[in-house]
Amino acid sequence: xxxxxxxxxxxxxxxxxxxxxxxxxxxxxxxxxxxxxxxxxxxxxxxxxxxxxxxxxxxxxxxxxxxxxxxxxxxxxxxxxxxxxxxxxxxxxxxxxxxxxxxxxxxxxxxxxxxxxxxxxxxxxxxxxxxxxxxxxxxxxxxxxxxxxxxxxxxxxxxxxxxxxxxxxxxxxxxxxxxxxxxxxxxxxxxxxxxxxxxxxxxxxxxxxxxxxxxxxxxxxxxxxxxxxxxx
Numbered sequence: 001x002x003x004x005x006x007x008x009x010x011x012x013x014x015x016x017x018x019x020x021x022x023x024x025x026x027x028x029x030x031x032x033x034x035x036x037x038x039x040x041x042x043x044x045x046x047x048x049x050x051x052x053x054x055x056x057x058x059x060x061x062x063x064x065x066x067x068x069x070x071x072x073x074x075x076x077x078x079x080x081x082x083x084x085x086x087x088x089x090x091x092x093x094x095x096x097x098x099x100x101x102x103x104x105x106x107x108x109x110x111x112x113x114x115x116x117x118x119x120x121x122x123x124x125x126x127x128x129x130x131x132x133x134x135x136x137x138x139x140x141x142x143x144x145x146x147x148x149x150x151x152x153x154x155x156x157x158x159x160x161x162x163x164x165x166x167x168x169x170x171x172x173x174x175x176x177x178x179x180x181x182x183x184x185x186x187x188x189x190x191x192x193x194x195x196x197x198x199x200x201x202x203x204x205x206x207x208x209x210x211x212x213x214x215x216x217x218x219x220x221x222x223x224x225x226x227x228x229x230x231x232x
Contacts, residue, residue, distance in 0.1 A: 096181065
C-alpha cells in the first residue's frame with residue numbers, strides 16, 4: 001500500500017464516512033447507503049476504491065448461502081492496518097520480542113500465570129469502568145448489548161450480535177486487535193489471555209454470568225464468537 005494512494009483514497013469525506021460506518025459492524029450496500037446518506041451506486045464506487053487498498057473486505061452472509069436467489073454481500077473493515085506516521089511504528093516486533101524473552105526466561109506455567117493475570121485485570125477494569133460510566137446497578141443481557149457491545153464497536157473489533165434471548169447473548173467479532181500475535185501464539189493470546197479477559201469481564205459484572213468461546217480466528221475460524229449466559 002503506497003502512502004500516496006492511501007492519502008488520495010482517504011481524502012474523500014464519503015469514504016471516511018463509509019469506514020466509520022463499518023467500524024460498527026458488517027453492512028450491505030443498502031445499509032451503508034442509508035447510514036452515510038449516499039446513493040447505493042455511489043457507495044459501491046467508493047467501496048471498490050477501499051477494497052483495492054485492502055481497507056474493506058467483502059463476504060457473503062452465511063445465512064444467505066442457504067437461501068435461493070441472489071446472496072447478500074456484506075462489507076467489513078479489512079485486516080490491513082493504516083499508519084501515516086514516520087517512521088512507522090513497530091509495536092508488533094516489540095511485543096513479539098517481549099513474549100519470546102518471557103518464554104525463554106520463565107517456565108511455561110509462570111508465563112501462563114502472567115498472561116492470565118493480565119487478562120483478568122484488563123477485564124475487571126473494563127467491567128468496572130462500564131458499570132460506573134453507565135450507572136449500572138445490575139447487568140442484564142439487554143444492558144450487556146447496549147453498553148458492552150457498543151464498547152466493542154468503539155474498540156474497533158466489529159462486533160455482530162448473532163443471538164439474543166433473556167438468558168444468553170451470542171456475538172461475533174471480525175477484527176481481532178491482536179490477530180498477528182494470536183496467530184503466532186494462539187494458546188497464550190487466545191486460550192489464556194483472551195479467555196481470562198472475557199471470563200473476568202462477565203464475572204465482574206455478575207459472578208453468576210459465564211462466558212464461553214465458540215470460535216476463534218487464531219484457530220482457523222473466519223471470526224471469533226462468544227456466548228455469554230445468565231442464570232435462570
